[in-house]
Every structure is written in structure tokens, then in C-alpha cells.
Amino acid sequence: MAEVYKLIHPVKYFNDYINRNVRPDGRKFDDQRDIKLNVNAIKSADASAVVKCGNTTVVCGIKLELAKPKAEEPELGFFVTNVELLPLCSSKFRPGPPSDHAQVVSNVVSDICINSKSVNLKELCIVPDKLAWVVYCDMVCLDNDGSIVDACIITLMTSLKSLTLPKVNYDVETEEIVVDTSVRMPLNITGLPIATSFAVYQQSPRSIVLIDPSADEEEMCGGVGANLIICCNDEQFCGIQKFGGSNLSTEAEKKTLAIAKERSKLVEKVIETCLINEIK
Amino acid sequence: MEIEDENNFKLRPMKCELNYLSRSDGSAILAQGETVVLVSVNGPLDIKSTSQSIEKATLEVLFCTKGGKPSVADRFKENIIRQTCETAILGCLYPRTGISLTIQELEDFGGLLTCTVNCACLALLNSGIAMRHMVAAVCCAVSEEGNLVLEPSYTQVQSASALLYFVFDSRERNLVTGFTEGSFSENTYEEALARCRLASDVVFDFYRDIVKQYSDVI
Numbered sequence: 001m002a003e004v005y006k007l008i009h010p011v012k013y014f015n016d017y018i019n020r021n022v023r024p025d026g027r028k029f030d031d032q033r034d035i036k037l038n039v040n041a042i043k044s045a046d047a048s049a050v051v052k053c054g055n056t057t058v059v060c061g062i063k064l065e066l067a068k069p070k071a072e073e074p075e076l077g078f079f080v081t082n083v084e085l086l087p088l089c090s091s092k093f094r095p096g097p098p099s100d101h102a103q104v105v106s107n108v109v110s111d112i113c114i115n116s117k118s119v120n121l122k123e124l125c126i127v128p129d130k131l132a133w134v135v136y137c138d139m140v141c142l143d144n145d146g147s148i149v150d151a152c153i154i155t156l157m158t159s160l161k162s163l164t165l166p167k168v169n170y171d172v173e174t175e176e177i178v179v180d181t182s183v184r185m186p187l188n189i190t191g192l193p194i195a196t197s198f199a200v201y202q203q204s205p206r207s208i209v210l211i212d213p214s215a216d217e218e219e220m221c222g223g224v225g226a227n228l229i230i231c232c233n234d235e236q237f238c239g240i241q242k243f244g245g246s247n248l249s250t251e252a253e254k255k256t257l258a259i260a261k262e263r264s265k266l267v268e269k270v271i272e273t274c275l276i277n278e279i280k
Numbered sequence: 281m282e283i284e285d286e287n288n289f290k291l292r293p294m295k296c297e298l299n300y301l302s303r304s305d306g307s308a309i310l311a312q313g314e315t316v317v318l319v320s321v322n323g324p325l326d327i328k329s330t331s332q333s334i335e336k337a338t339l340e341v342l343f344c345t346k347g348g349k350p351s352v353a354d355r356f357k358e359n360i361i362r363q364t365c366e367t368a369i370l371g372c373l374y375p376r377t378g379i380s381l382t383i384q385e386l387e388d389f390g391g392l393l394t395c396t397v398n399c400a401c402l403a404l405l406n407s408g409i410a411m412r413h414m415v416a417a418v419c420c421a422v423s424e425e426g427n428l429v430l431e432p433s434y435t436q437v438q439s440a441s442a443l444l445y446f447v448f449d450s451r452e453r454n455l456v457t458g459f460t461e462g463s464f465s466e467n468t469y470e471e472a473l474a475r476c477r478l479a480s481d482v483v484f485d486f487y488r489d490i491v492k493q494y495s496d497v498i
Contacts, residue, residue, distance in 0.1 A: 103355040115462050223363060238463035240444075244363035247454035253473070257466055 032212040047163035055145035060155035065134040077124020077132035089144040116193040116238040146214040147197040193233040194264035197226035202246030230260035306407020310399035314389035319403040323379030336371030370410040390437035414450040416483035418476040448480040
């Protein structure tokens with residue numbers, strides 16, 4: 001019955017829940033979904049991780065390649081991130097070239113990585129002007145049930161933390177490259193950016209902030225994807241994006257910053273625990 | 281003309297012309313400092329049935345860079361502008377129609393996106409489309425030493441450790457859109473937000489001055 005009601009009166013259905021201070025999936029406004037994280041899910045990749053935040057599932061695989069650095073930046077390696085939202089993950093996506101939304105998500109994720117300065121591109125350079133690592137980070141969404149950026153950042157950072165670079169010997173004279181895969185060095189990652197998504201719902205006169213929104217909630221709040229994404233990195237912020245949805249007052253905005261900080265500590269613990277378990 | 285108010289907020293000089301294009305329903309060209317953007321608005325008009333919405337008007341935003349080559353970053357800009365304008369427009373008055381917003385970048389000397397959002401708002405005002413509220417975008421740079429610079433110049437943008445962009449509504453000065461580059465502390469963010477919120481008044485006053493020149497009713 002509830003399913004039919006949801007289809008016929010989607011707004012009233014949602015409002016009825018919100019009026020009782022509960023969300024359609026039974027969470028409170030400030031409850032987040034459980035996170036399940038698994039490192040080294042893809043054995044053929046150089047590093048990988050799968051995360052499940054509620055139903056949202058994202059796989060990240062990292063592939064290493066060697067290349068010649070750009071002439072204008074001879075001391076920098078390459079770090080490329082890409083997010084794919086395939087028709088598999090939601091009925092909203094069609095086969096073919098990436099949709100606008102997929103491009104926006106990809107851009108947000110890569111911006112967070114650049115702004116947090118977690119990966120030092122200089123470390124990816126082996127011999128200046130001759131040889132450098134290219135780190136391809138491909139994230140594929142298997143199931144899109146909202147807060148996609150959060151999930152992407154968690155799998156990306158977990159994969160990066162577990163990534164090891166093999167030793168490379170480069171002979172300057174003969175230009176011969178010898179890769180020794182038995183000696184591997186971990187990549188230094190400074191800080192740990194963690195993104196937290198929010199949806200802002202206008203139920204006049206109050207505006208309600210929903211943490212870790214599901215796809216249905218994001219749609220009800222009018223935005224394409226989450227309305228507010230806050231990315232914390234060691235007490236600092238490396239990206240606060242707010243698009244669409246209801247307008248945000250000063251008090252609501254302060255509250256979201258505090259929540260994002262708290263959640264980042266929790267997610268940090270999840271990632272650390274997962275990595276320690278993997279080593280055992 | 282340097283724009284200053286009693287709180288001594290110095291924004292870059294703004295120059296604007298409405299009805300710049302003769303064949304579109306509304307258009308505006310806006311220069312903020314040396315950054316120049318041209319926006320044309322057409323609509324509400326007929327669009328193909330797959331992109332129609334029975335609840336509200338569909339907003340289509342096309343961002344054309346000076347170089348002409350579309351990129352992923354342009355989709356991101358289009359998304360920012362579309363979502364900002366969607367909250368500003370009373371789209372429910374024009375169901376099953378489309379409103380198209382075409383933006384042409386003419387010069388970029390920093391603060392392109394604030395100039396674009398402000399210009400889009402002026403073009404929408406010019407086109408006569410019903411709006412919930414106006415929007416004003418203000419940019420703030422955090423310099424290496426941690427000082428805040430409102431509406432930074434090109435060199436200040438290049439040397440900034442962080443850039444924060446905010447868009448406010450004209451009714452309660454609430455945050456409509458915000459996005460950031462670089463990393464910064466919570467205090468910096470709060471202060472930048474408060475200063476940009478005050479500075480948005482200058483932009484709204486500018487809108488009033490411009491619209492006054494084109495209409496004798498107000």
C-alpha cells in the first residue's frame with residue numbers, strides 16, 4: 001500500500017515522514033547509513049577497494065603505468081581520477097557517452113583530490129623529464145542510491161593508502177627500464193579527505209538537513225545529486241560545494257560543518273581498521 | 281567607477297548593458313573588472329517532449345568558452361549555473377516548457393563564475409521571466425598569509441591558497457550556491473562567508489541601478 005501511495009503522491013508521502021521527524025527508510029535526520037569497506041577486492045589491479053554506504057556501491061581500481069613527464073612540468077607525475085556511472089547503477093543513466101551528472105561527479109571527485117594535496121605529484125616522478133608514474137584511479141558505481149561522492153572518496157582514499165609502487169631502475173645512457181616488482185614502496189598520502197553529503201529539504205518555515213541522503217531523498221530535495229558536499233581533511237576543509245535544493249541559513253550551515261567533522265573522524269577509523277585487518 | 285559602501289567593501293568595478301542582443305528574449309553583457317561575460321536568455325519555449333517536466337520549466341544552460349572546445353570542467357560550470365538559476369526562477373509558472381540560457385565567455389581575468397552568475401541574473405531580469413528572488417555571486421580569495429581578499433584580481437587569484445565562491449538570495453541573504461577551491465580552516469570559511477554576504481548588498485544595489493536605467497516604473 002505504501003508503495004502505491006509513494007507513486008501517486010510522492011511529495012505528500014515524503015512530507016508525512018518528515019512531519020514525524022523520520023525519513024522514509026527509518027533513519028533520523030542526522031543518521032547516516034552503515035559503511036562496509038573491503039580492500040584488495042580486484043586482484044588484477046595494483047590497488048583496489050569496494051565500499052557500500054547503504055545501497056550505494058562503488059568499486060575503485062588503481063592501475064599504474066610509466067610515461068614521460070610533460071615538458072612544461074618535468075618533475076611531476078600524473079594522477080588521473082575518473083568516475084563512471086553506468087546504466088547498471090540506476091535507471092537514470094543511459095548507455096553512451098557519460099551524462100552531465102557523471103561528468104559533474106567526476107569533476108567534484110578530482111577537485112577534492114587536487115585541493116586536498118594528498119598525493120604529491122613530485123613523488124610520482126622517477127627521473128625528471130624522463131620517467132614518471134601515471135596513477136589511473138577508475139571508480140565504477142555499481143549501485144547509485146545517493147551520496148555518490150562520499151562513497152567515491154572513501155574507496156579512492158582506501159585504495160591509495162594500500163597502493164605500493166614497485167622499484168624502477170632507469171639507465172640514463174641506454175634508456176633501459178627495469179621494473180622490480182619484488183621491492184615495493186608504499187605511496188605517501190598526506191591527510192585523508194573525507195566527503196559528507198547532505199540534502200536540504202524546504203518544509204516551510206523550516207529547512208531540514210538530511211545527512212547521507214538516498215537517491216529518493218536527493219530527488220525530493222530538487223538537486224541533481226546531493227545539495228551540499230563538505231569535504232574535511234585533518235581539521236581543514238578542502239571543498240564545500242552547495243548546489244540547488246533549499247537555501248541554507250547560517251545556523252544550518254554551522255551545524256553541517258560540525259556534523260561533517262564528526263563523520264570524517266568516524267570514516268577515518270573505518271578506513272584505518274579495514275587497512276589494519278588487511279595486513280593481518 | 282569604484283564601488284564602495286559604508287563598510288568599505290571594495291568590489292571590482294562593474295559595467296553592464298542590458299538588451300545587448302536584439303534577437304533574444306533577454307540579454308546582458310557584464311564586465312566585473314576585466315572579466316567580461318555575455319548571457320542570452322530565450323524562453324519559455326517549446327522543447328522536445330523527453331526533456332519536458334510537467335511540474336516546472338526545464339532550464340538548459342550552454343556555456344561557451346573563449347577557446348570553444350567543450351570540456352568536463354564546462355559541464356561543472358553549467359551545472360552550477362543551472363542549479364543556481366533553477367532556485368531563482370519560478371519555474372512552476374511555466375510547466376512543460378524550456379528556458380535556455382546561453383553564456384559566452386569574452387574575457388577571463390579571474391572570477392569568471394561570479395561574473396557569469398551575476399550576468400545570468402541580469403539577463404533573466406531583462407527577459408521578464410518570473411523569479412522567486414535575485415541572486416548575487418561574490419568571490420573571496422585567501423592569500424598565502426591568510427588574508428581575505430574580496431573579488432580578487434588576476435594576480436591575486438593566481439597566488440591564492442584558496443578561492444571561495446558564494447551565491448546569495450536577495451530576500452534573506454541565505455546561501456544558494458557555494459563552491460571552493462584549495463583548502464582552508466573553518467574560521468576562514470565562516471569569515472569569508474560573512475564578508476561575502478555583506479558584500480552581496482553592493483551587487484544587489486548595482487542590479488537596482490541598472491534596472492532603473494531601463495525602466496521608469498521602479
